[in-house]
Amino acid sequence: MSGVxxxxxxxxxxxxxxxxxxALVPEARLGVRRSIIERTASAGGQATxxxxxxxxxxxxxxxxxxxxxxxxDDDAALDEEARS
Structure with a gap:
């Protein structure tokens, strides 16, 4: 078993x-919200x-x-134990 x-x-x-x-950037402005925050989130990231x-x-x-x-070593030992 591998560690992640x-x-x-x-x-x-x-x-x-x-x-x-x-806070004063209008909702209709897409630069910060869509181009930076939303696109980063859609790629699994976070933008601040x-x-x-x-x-x-x-x-x-x-x-x-x-x-x-x-x-x-622990995973290798478990694998060895499972094979016996």
């Missing part, structure tokens, strides 16, 4: 521009946008990553 361990791939992009108040007027903007995109490890 997780991690994450994370990308952070920021600027020192004028920033904006995310942190911005404030006069403070710039930081967008963080993260996706979980899972890897299968080789059999460890």
């Amino acid at each position: 361990h997780g991690g994450a791939v994370e990308i952070e992009v920021g600027d020192a521009g004028p920033g904006f108040d995310l 946008v942190v911005s404030a007027p006069g403070k710039g903007t930081v967008v963080t995109l993260a996706w979980p990553v899972f890897t299968l490890d080789a059999l460890d």
Whole structure:
């Protein structure tokens, strides 16, 4: 039996521009909501946008990553026991 361990791939992009108040972005504006947040979620990830007027903007995109490890000693012993 293999162990499954997780991690994450994370990308952070920021600027020192004028920033904006995310709560004031109209629902009809698709840039932040659809292009960033929804598309990242549909690919199994999570996007966060942190911005404030006069403070710039930081967008963080993260996706979980899972890897299968080789059999460890405990799993190998269980496999050997099952064969006997």
